[in-house]
Amino acid sequence: MSRLLMIAAWLVDLQAIFKLPLIALIAYLLGSFNTSIVVSKVALKKDIRDYGSGNAGFTNAVRSMGVKRGMLVMLGDITKCALAVLIGQLIYSGNMSFDAGAAGRLLAGAFVFLGHIYPVYFGFRGGKGVLTYAITMVFFDWRIFIIGMSVFFLIALTTKFISLGSILASMSLPLMVFLFSRTNLTDQDMALGYTLVAAFMSGLLVFKHRENIVRLVNGTESKFSFKGKALMEEDEPSEADDQKSEDEKIS
Template sequence: MTILHFAIIAVCAYLLGSLSFAIIVSKVTLGKDIRDYGSGNAGLTNAYRTMGASKTLFVLLGDIAKGAAAVAIGMLLAGPIGKLTAGIFVILGHMFPLYFGFRGGKGVLVGAVMLALFDWRVFLIALVLFLAAVFATRWISLGSILGAISFPISTFFFYHDQVLTAMAFGMAAAVVFMHRSNIARMLNGTENQFSFKSKKTIESTGKDEKGTDA
């Protein structure tokens, strides 16, 4: 991968990642900022908890699309390393969006899209760990952390490539770091458990007291 290719991939992926659809959907449909509600996180879980399933569907589709677009650019310009480079920067954009004051989500969904497009085997291992953890504890955050940790391990197992493994490790570390407050709450036994019942707090009560989220 040339320096020019790296620069193009990094910039395009970061700008795509900065399109925070949880914020966009909440502002366009409700005239409010999702970061003022629930956990204050501009992510899929908080969107579902505070806006309901129908609006969260648009968040889901938008985040999938931006992740897929970024990875496609990376693949086109630099192959597997380009995919991971795009993955790193689209997640950074999602976490620290340029357009929204650098306050975004935690990168789990965008990271999952990147994994699915990078290698289905790596994605499947992460998905199984995620679902097992959520099924056992109903902690979305724990599933997200375990899925992230599996990424560099699976990458090394399948590719035996130090560069790819190091990049995967960096991405996993970023996701785990963004969940540091969730880790503290899990250790204290105060982490919220996921429920399929949405509270729709943005529509129903105005500004909501901030809680927890993955």
């Protein structure tokens, strides 16, 4: 009997070995579909990475293509992240019950986040992953998402610095992941692993904001506004090199 149990446990572990790489691959490929690049090329026949900050994310999409196209970019990024996380849930647990499968959801979120930043389809030059990180937390634990967004809006609305809000909000998430996982009976044993994944995501997000951090320290970071003419409506890249030293980047 004990041998049968050992064999059953081994088969379960073997199944997990195949599931996790599959989740990671699917999520990464979905994440690599960078909506801002696709929208800029389809709608304007231009590459958003040649305009504004050069970042293929939501904030630069709004500044470079206008609010309407920026909202389309946001919708696309939310959709790909949600799809990846739900696929991760289904593959890992075999059902869509959120009582289990948190590991599959978080793994999928981490790799869609990685794909968004380093998209294989677009020369590994993408966004910064803020939006994909946020949506991952929606599906992992909505309470963590609420706390993170509260930090983000508190900082962003009071300072007008989107980058600062993104950085500080992301830095709060690993601790929240650890605390909420420890209080969840189904996730206690996985709390440290979940926290390490969240710490990796936060660390990479902060790293991608390193230029923003320098500008914040030097007092040269520009404040975000929905007003102003979309840069890509002009014929030329509108001094993209100069904008890189001023524009904020997100998503």
